[in-house]
Amino acid sequence: MYGELNGVRVCDPRLRHSWRVNDILHFPFTESITKFHVANATLNFFIRGVSRPQNDVIIEIYKVYKIGDHSEPPVMVKLHSWKEPQPGSRGKWIQTDFTETVGEWFKNPKDNYGFVINATVNGKKVAVTDVSAEKSKAPFVETSVTEPKKRKRRNSGLNCDEKANEPLCCRYSFIVDFVEIGLDFIIAPKRYDAHMCSGECPYVTLQKYPHTHLLKMSQPNTAAPCCAPRKMSSISMLYFDAAMNVVVGSLPGMVVDRCGCS
Template sequence: MHLPRLLLYLSLTALGPVVLGDQETQQQPSTTSSQILSKLRMREAPNISRDTVNQLLPKAPPLQQLLDQYDVLADDSMDAVAEEDDEHATTETIMLIATEPDSDVQVDGEPKCCIFSFAQKFYASRIVRAQLWVHLRPADEATTVFLQISRLMPVTDGNRHIVRIRSLKIDVRAGLSSWQSIDVKQVLAVWVRQPETNWGIEINAFDSRGNDLAVTSAEPGEQGLQPFIEVKISEGPRRARRDSGLDCDENSPESRCCRYPLTVDFEAFGWDWIIAPKRYKANYCSGECEYMYLQKYPHTHLVNKANPKGTAGPCCTPTKMSPINMLYFNPKEQIIYGKIPSMVVDRCGCS
């Protein structure tokens, strides 16, 4: 390992667990983990173990579609067109896991489900789509199921109060379980405008014999089948930018400022709460900078020319960085799919 490469390797030990090429791995201290948590608006990493992740992950189509994207795209997804970045993560999809509602709406501990909590930043976003996903247990025979969604209201005089908001008739075959989705965008819109009205909902799916097939509180073997809401939100479009600059590999003879491949490994943190990706291409900058080569700003070149003794000369640094998409749990055990800014070096230059 030649000197510039050694210095880079040592400097990266303050940034994160990294893989240099395919062989050299370095365990990272807390600097980059703190930076990543800051971008996610977290003060500390969620205390969620791998076993808890396996229990909480919905075994449902929308989540599987996201995981399939990582399987198909893998590392190549990090080589896409660079985007304009931002200081904090831009959330795209939130999966809200159902929890037990407040006792104010219960009688004798019922119903056990469901209320969905929102982070504060959720209220400042535009709801594009909201789908409630409900898993139905197998029916003993082919039948018609009536899926009913009702708003919960506080109990008065010992009596429960509900308001029917959606209903759906579903034909099911004998012995087959299934996921069903219902549009609840308007319900969420009301909760966003009037959070005090969010007491939760009750979910029932009665077959022709009166059996409730909806999984609302998981029985043994039903982990990951609880109801959840998939919410698509938008914080505005992103403007694409053309990429440029030199790209090199570990065997390149190039001595000038260049972008090199580098892989960051989240599993080295012990961060089981990150669902995907477990690893991603971060890249790094290394090389020499001549006064006229790849300087980010004309000002840098002019200053170096006007006062060559008063400046240390240009350095090879990232001149463009982009986000990565990440699927993870937040401290409220909600599943977030969003963009984490400044995680990938797209272009290197001298400045």
Template sequence: MVCAQAITQSEGMPKCCMFSLSPKIMPNSILKALLWIYLRPVEEPTTVFIQISHLKSLSEGNNHSRIRAQKIDVNARTNSWQHIDMKQLLQLWLKQPESNFGIEIKAFDANGNDLAVTSAESGEEGLQPFLEVKISDTGKRSRRDTGLDCDEHSTESRCCRYPLTVDFEEFGWDWIIAPKRYKANYCSGECVQKYPHSHIVNKANPRGSAGPCCTPTKMSPINMLYFNDREQIIYGKIPSMVVDLCGCS
């Protein structure tokens, strides 16, 4: 998963939004692309019309075409994040980079007020639109260090890496936007004592040493998109979330 935050545009252009896209994103590798928009609270329940317009030219600020329109019901005094599918437009941008002049975001309530937060005004820092993109892993993986991989059908008793998928929704962690689940893996199995000294120490003083344990020897991070306690969207790299290699230590 990759994430791009909205960039403020130049004077004379709509406030939002341009996105700086990662070179890792290729048109055919996009599995999902969502535009996240934060709506300001309203005094009474209302229907909001979210309009996303594609800007066609930098020299003509009014030259744009509507590409998405969505109607939602909003409760009174409730802040909310909404998302809109942007996969087709993102693929167009990547295939035709010259067509990427950004988008204009509007979210009108029944009284004509625009509720969309599109810039970092005072008190609204961290609430700008985000583009969440999930891509397929089509690149070649680097060769793994030595280590055993097993599954639930394996009869291997030695220290081994087993697959494990963590589902955040099962935990009730709705503050995590993406990924909703990921492959964490875990280590399990027996470790043979490598040195005679370890065996002798255990014989002489069983409580002094538990011997080698099957444990992660290599781990990697994951990228995560989540809400903090101020309802701001945070995108960051969380370290040591995936077990890549198991060994005895």
């Protein structure tokens, strides 16, 4: 039995007495992260397998719209529903797009009552949702965010790509992959462009960096000017701490915004 809520099919909560508040998963987002825009969000969860798979896994994702009192179950709306082949004995990680839901939570944090993962085979639940029992297989949301649009400032540094034949000091793209370097506790971003500085700093750039070159002229024995970061910014990160809690933090000095000779 289903009803309608703004064109979305809503399951009558009276038919779901098996779903309790304990079934609800909740990822709170702090103000330090909700000030950004959600570019992409992916829900990751683990489903158990069997040695001889025969049936499909029926997966349903519900968003909680209201937490009822002790006499009433929560009100939920179905977001996604699909089937997956039952995995082998090792189990399998499942991913589904969660961008719209996380985006709504960012805009209205007070409406973030959580969600429910219902994955069953012949009525038996196979999704790992008990965070305390199996922390390494706990569900998580991988979220990529972007800065709110701001007025662009003039950047006096050069920006180049790998195809550019530019000998002078310039900023280039430099992709860092956290998984490749062993930092797999970081949920998001998995990779990002840190940028790097490379190039020469000849005396013809005196007009652009007068202090650097006047210093070299007055103290000839000092090291020659080198291409280095002149301005850097932070990135926001989503990661697991030692207690397997999802933490949002800002790490300074992670992105080169401008290069120059110093």
